[in-house]
Amino acid sequence: MSKGDSRAGRLSPFHCASLNPRLTILFVFLVGGPLIAAIWFGLRIVDSQAREERQKQEQQIESIAMSEMENTRDLISDQIASLQKEFATLTETTLADETAAREIPRNHRLVRQVFILENDGRLLFPPGDASRRTAAESEFLDRSGEVWRSQKRFYRSYDEGTRVSGDRTGWHSWYWSEGLQLLFWKLSAKNGRVIGLDVDRSALLATLLQPVPDNTTIPNGTVQLKNTGGTVFHQWGSNQDVANQQPLGSVDLRHPLTSWKLISYAPPSAFGAGENLRQTARLGFYTALGIGGIMTVLAALWFYRESSKGIREAEKKVSFVNHVSHEFRTPLTNILLYTDLAQAEENADQLKRHLSVVEDEGKRLHRLVDNVLSFARSERGALTVRKRSINIDKAVEEEVDTFRQAFGEKEIVVELNLQAGGTAFADAEAIREITGNLLGNVEKYAADGRWVRVSTRRSGATVTITVEDKGSGLTKKQSRRIFRPFYRVHDEVTEGAAGAGIGLSIVQRWARLHGGNVHWRPGPDGQGSRFSVSIEAPLESKPSEPK
Amino acid sequence: MKQIKHILGLAGLIIATPAFAGSVKVDAQSGHATLLAGEKGTTFIKVGLTGKKWERPQTDRAPVNVALVLDKSGSMSGDKLRQAKAAARQAIERLTSNDIVSVIVYDTTVKVVVPATKASDKSAILRQIDAIQTGGSTALFGGVAKGAEEIRKFVDRERVNRIILLSDGLANVGPKSPAALGDLGKSLAKEDISVSTIGLGDGYNEDLMYELANKSDGSHHFAESPQELAGIFDREFGDVLSVVAQKIRIRIQCAEGVRPVRILGREGDIAGQEVFVPLTQIYSEDEQYVILEVEIAPGLAGDRRGLADVSVTYFDLENQEEALTKEALTIAFTDSEAEIRELVNAEVMAAGVSQIATLNNRFAMKLRDQGKIDEAKVVLTDNSIFCVTAGNLWGDQGLIDYGEQNEADAENLEGAAWTIRRKAMVEQQIYNVKGGLQKTGTIRKSE
Numbered sequence: 001m002s003k004g005d006s007r008a009g010r011l012s013p014f015h016c017a018s019l020n021p022r023l024t025i026l027f028v029f030l031v032g033g034p035l036i037a038a039i040w041f042g043l044r045i046v047d048s049q050a051r052e053e054r055q056k057q058e059q060q061i062e063s064i065a066m067s068e069m070e071n072t073r074d075l076i077s078d079q080i081a082s083l084q085k086e087f088a089t090l091t092e093t094t095l096a097d098e099t100a101a102r103e104i105p106r107n108h109r110l111v112r113q114v115f116i117l118e119n120d121g122r123l124l125f126p127p128g129d130a131s132r133r134t135a136a137e138s139e140f141l142d143r144s145g146e147v148w149r150s151q152k153r154f155y156r157s158y159d160e161g162t163r164v165s166g167d168r169t170g171w172h173s174w175y176w177s178e179g180l181q182l183l184f185w186k187l188s189a190k191n192g193r194v195i196g197l198d199v200d201r202s203a204l205l206a207t208l209l210q211p212v213p214d215n216t217t218i219p220n221g222t223v224q225l226k227n228t229g230g231t232v233f234h235q236w237g238s239n240q241d242v243a244n245q246q247p248l249g250s251v252d253l254r255h256p257l258t259s260w261k262l263i264s265y266a267p268p269s270a271f272g273a274g275e276n277l278r279q280t281a282r283l284g285f286y287t288a289l290g291i292g293g294i295m296t297v298l299a300a301l302w303f304y305r306e307s308s309k310g311i312r313e314a315e316k317k318v319s320f321v322n323h324v325s326h327e328f329r330t331p332l333t334n335i336l337l338y339t340d341l342a343q344a345e346e347n348a349d350q351l352k353r354h355l356s357v358v359e360d361e362g363k364r365l366h367r368l369v370d371n372v373l374s375f376a377r378s379e380r381g382a383l384t385v386r387k388r389s390i391n392i393d394k395a396v397e398e399e400v401d402t403f404r405q406a407f408g409e410k411e412i413v414v415e416l417n418l419q420a421g422g423t424a425f426a427d428a429e430a431i432r433e434i435t436g437n438l439l440g441n442v443e444k445y446a447a448d449g450r451w452v453r454v455s456t457r458r459s460g461a462t463v464t465i466t467v468e469d470k471g472s473g474l475t476k477k478q479s480r481r482i483f484r485p486f487y488r489v490h491d492e493v494t495e496g497a498a499g500a501g502i503g504l505s506i507v508q509r510w511a512r513l514h515g516g517n518v519h520w521r522p523g524p525d526g527q528g529s530r531f532s533v534s535i536e537a538p539l540e541s542k543p544s545e546p547k
Numbered sequence: 548m549k550q551i552k553h554i555l556g557l558a559g560l561i562i563a564t565p566a567f568a569g570s571v572k573v574d575a576q577s578g579h580a581t582l583l584a585g586e587k588g589t590t591f592i593k594v595g596l597t598g599k600k601w602e603r604p605q606t607d608r609a610p611v612n613v614a615l616v617l618d619k620s621g622s623m624s625g626d627k628l629r630q631a632k633a634a635a636r637q638a639i640e641r642l643t644s645n646d647i648v649s650v651i652v653y654d655t656t657v658k659v660v661v662p663a664t665k666a667s668d669k670s671a672i673l674r675q676i677d678a679i680q681t682g683g684s685t686a687l688f689g690g691v692a693k694g695a696e697e698i699r700k701f702v703d704r705e706r707v708n709r710i711i712l713l714s715d716g717l718a719n720v721g722p723k724s725p726a727a728l729g730d731l732g733k734s735l736a737k738e739d740i741s742v743s744t745i746g747l748g749d750g751y752n753e754d755l756m757y758e759l760a761n762k763s764d765g766s767h768h769f770a771e772s773p774q775e776l777a778g779i780f781d782r783e784f785g786d787v788l789s790v791v792a793q794k795i796r797i798r799i800q801c802a803e804g805v806r807p808v809r810i811l812g813r814e815g816d817i818a819g820q821e822v823f824v825p826l827t828q829i830y831s832e833d834e835q836y837v838i839l840e841v842e843i844a845p846g847l848a849g850d851r852r853g854l855a856d857v858s859v860t861y862f863d864l865e866n867q868e869e870a871l872t873k874e875a876l877t878i879a880f881t882d883s884e885a886e887i888r889e890l891v892n893a894e895v896m897a898a899g900v901s902q903i904a905t906l907n908n909r910f911a912m913k914l915r916d917q918g919k920i921d922e923a924k925v926v927l928t929d930n931s932i933f934c935v936t937a938g939n940l941w942g943d944q945g946l947i948d949y950g951e952q953n954e955a956d957a958e959n960l961e962g963a964a965w966t967i968r969r970k971a972m973v974e975q976q977i978y979n980v981k982g983g984l985q986k987t988g989t990i991r992k993s994e
């Protein structure tokens with residue numbers, strides 16, 4: 001339905017909407033409400049999925065971090081175990097004298113000092129006499145003072161020892177200065193003496209760093225080796241500052257380094273995949289929402305237009321009823337008037353004239369009713385062609401004859417050129433209505449041309465009925481619309497020539513049902529109109545003539 | 548002596564050996580040939596070790612096993628790292644396919660960019676060096692630990708081990724005290740891995756660098772500007788590539804009545820009468836020495852007593868064998884002070900004074916650290932007089948120069964110059980420990 005069909009049709013839907021604020025509000029609620037609800041639910045779903053994914057990823061990364069750290073812890077434990085073996089061998093050669101005892105720390109990178117305890121716990125070496133001690137030995141006794149003061153604790157750690165070739169060996173730790181200090185001890189099964197080694201803290205740490213990996217598989221992850229005091233001994237993986245990062249987990253080292261632990265960190269970017277997923281999901285959601293939103297708005301607009309179209313259609317139907325009523329009124333008035341006149345008339349000629357007027361008006365009424373019925377049938381889809389054997393030329397001529405009186409009154413010259421020839425297979429009612437409507441239009445709108453030519457022509461199975469006049473004709477724009485129902489070139493009921501606006505529409509429908517169509521051209525000499533209606537009407541004598 | 552024989556299993560080598568047996572000339576001397584009778588006396592024992600000129604062709608030098616441990620912390624960015632890379636490149640170019648090299652970089656973490664490998668495919672090594680980028684903190688301890696780990700992969704008594712550490716900042720990840728790094732250095736020295744430390748700019752901790760280098764018998768360099776790095780690397784590699792002996796163990800067994808008081812400058816220990824000093828390496832045509840201060844019980848005029856037995860073991864890289872050198876020192880007693888003066892060994896006395904002057908310089912530095920600027924100034928001024936007097940007395944130009952420098956140090960204890968000054972002082976101290984004052988052109992001239 002395009003603009004200009006009628007007055008109502010000229011207005012845009014929005015223009016219409018502005019005329020009807022309630023409809024606008026309804027429209028906004030119907031479209032906006034579901035959209036907002038969809039956004040809210042959609043975002044919640046997307047976010048919760050992303051959260052779940054992130055949690056899953058976090059758990060995954062945590063478990064990787066934990067197993068990595070456990071692995072590192074085991075490597076460090078192995079390192080300690082192999083040191084324990086190495087030290088057990090190192091203390092194998094019974095340190096007969098002080099010189100031999102002093103030789104060990106000079107050569108072993110991890111040993112800072114050797115000490116020997118008698119089986120009663122008495123310190124045999126370093127010597128009790130300070131003048132016989134080296135500076136380092138005196139320093140060692142100072143540093144390890146706590147160990148000798150609380151021998152009970154030291155002895156208890158004997159129980160924790162591991163047996164290496166008959167002797168118990170183990171570790172003892174205490175705290176001094178920079179932190180954890182470590183002693184190795186071996187309790188001889190032979191004489192109950194304890195030979196111990198003071199392990200150099202720096203060298204031990206350097207040794208423990210040997211099995212530590214350079215990297216972690218966690219992207220940008222960091223692992224730190226720390227003591228309980230928070231001092232970082234070593235860091236690997238990324239070189240980032242982990243001060244603001246959440247630890248993924250921590251693993252305590254095993255005896256004797258139980259106060260040391262491994263802590264793993266990962267920056268938020270390590271969970272980037274989850275975050276990316278969230279972004280992607282959000283993007284997908286917004287895209288879907290955008291498309292869905294546009295579709296919803298378009299559907300709403302379409303619905304809106306459909307409903308306003310319905311209103312327009314209803315308006316047109318009202319107008320149609322007005323026009324039809326008006327159409328009925330004129331012949332009915334005439335019939336009543338001339339019947340009245342006839343009743344009072346005594347002159348036979350005059351009476352006959354009156355009755356012929358009544359007959360003409362009756363025919364007009366009949367045509368009108370036929371038209372309306374046909375239109376109604378076609379609207380229901382019930383208009384059907386019933387072909388019978390007829391003489392087309394004759395049917396056309398009969399219809400022309402019904403107009404002769406009216407044309408005569410309006411001084412319209414009728415020319416006939418009927419050459420459809422022979423009996424054909426066609427619907428007589430259709431031909432009558434086609435011709436009648438075209439002639440009716442000439443009578444109503446082209447009477448000032450005072451000329452009409454009706455011709456028929458056959459080309460194979462196709463018969464063309466042409467009606468030409470010399471009236472005021474149509475503009476190109478008008479010519480494109482005249483076949484639409486309810487379209488009237490002059491849409492004024494009060495205008496001299498009235499009509500329901502369905503005549504040409506019926507002509508077109510009949511023609512199409514009859515396997516053809518209707519075309520308008522300017523009339524002869526470029527003025528007036530020329531309507532050509534083609535229909536399929538094969539000659540009966542040669543019904544199967546191919547086209 | 549039996550014990551030494553027992554421990555080293557070198558019984559076969561213990562014969563009366565000449566002082567110049569292998570690639571090292573051992574020269575044990577006493578500061579005094581005679582002491583005043585009837586009084587407790589003090590003197591120095593100097594054990595000088597001079598590397599012989601490498602006789603074989605230079606291409607046949609002892610192969611080295613070098614770990615470059617480079618700081619790539621954020622502060623190294625720009626010219627510092629560029630110059631460090633260039634210096635490292637240039638140094639690596641001097642290596643041959645017999646040498647082992649590894650490159651370790653550290654910031655907050657430690658990465659081995661070139662694991663210990665033969666220096667045959669230099670272009671691959673240099674590519675790794677070129678790719679180094681800065682960022683992060685300073686895990687100095689971890690860097691050295693990993694460097695040592697790389698060295699250990701190819702330990703060989705015929706190969707010269709050396710870690711060369713470059714840092715421009717304060718160690719802030721891992722152990723960071725000078726003592727902890729000193730312990731690490733001492734532990735590495737037992738494996739004959741020495742650590743040479745290079746401090747760049749004015750932001751590093753020279754005490755830490757000093758401890759690490761001194762305890763591991765490495766050297767220490769102060770590069771005030773990145774442009775100096777190329778020269779320092781060149782000198783350092785020059786040293787490493789000219790080592791003629793390593794794993795040097797000096798044992799001084801003091802005779803009865805002789806009390807070892809202290810070892811001046813170097814790391815070592817005194818256990819009863821026995822003094823033990825380890826040295827990692829001796830360079831060709833270069834003298835290192837150990838100064839021991841001893842206290843001697845009174846003797847009678849005309850008496851001659853044993854002072855100390857000195858034995859030096861080392862691995863002779865040129866002849867690829869263990870070597871042992873032994874010397875015995877005696878001391879005589881006299882009533883004639885003139886005779887004592889006449890027989891004084893000026894060289895030993897100058898060396899002893901050098902070490903004491905260095906300790907004084909360190910003491911003054913500590914006072915300055917405690918904010919006792921005036922006291923530090925007095926110590927430095929006194930030290931200056933001490934050096935100049937002794938230098939004139941013993942005919943030692945190095946001492947005189949050092950005296951002048953101490954005087955200049957006394958004037959530079961305050962203000963912005965101090966940070967730089969302190970680093971230069973520490974560099975000089977460690978150089979002195981290695982006998983620097985007795986070498987020519989050894990003073991880092993003060994501005």
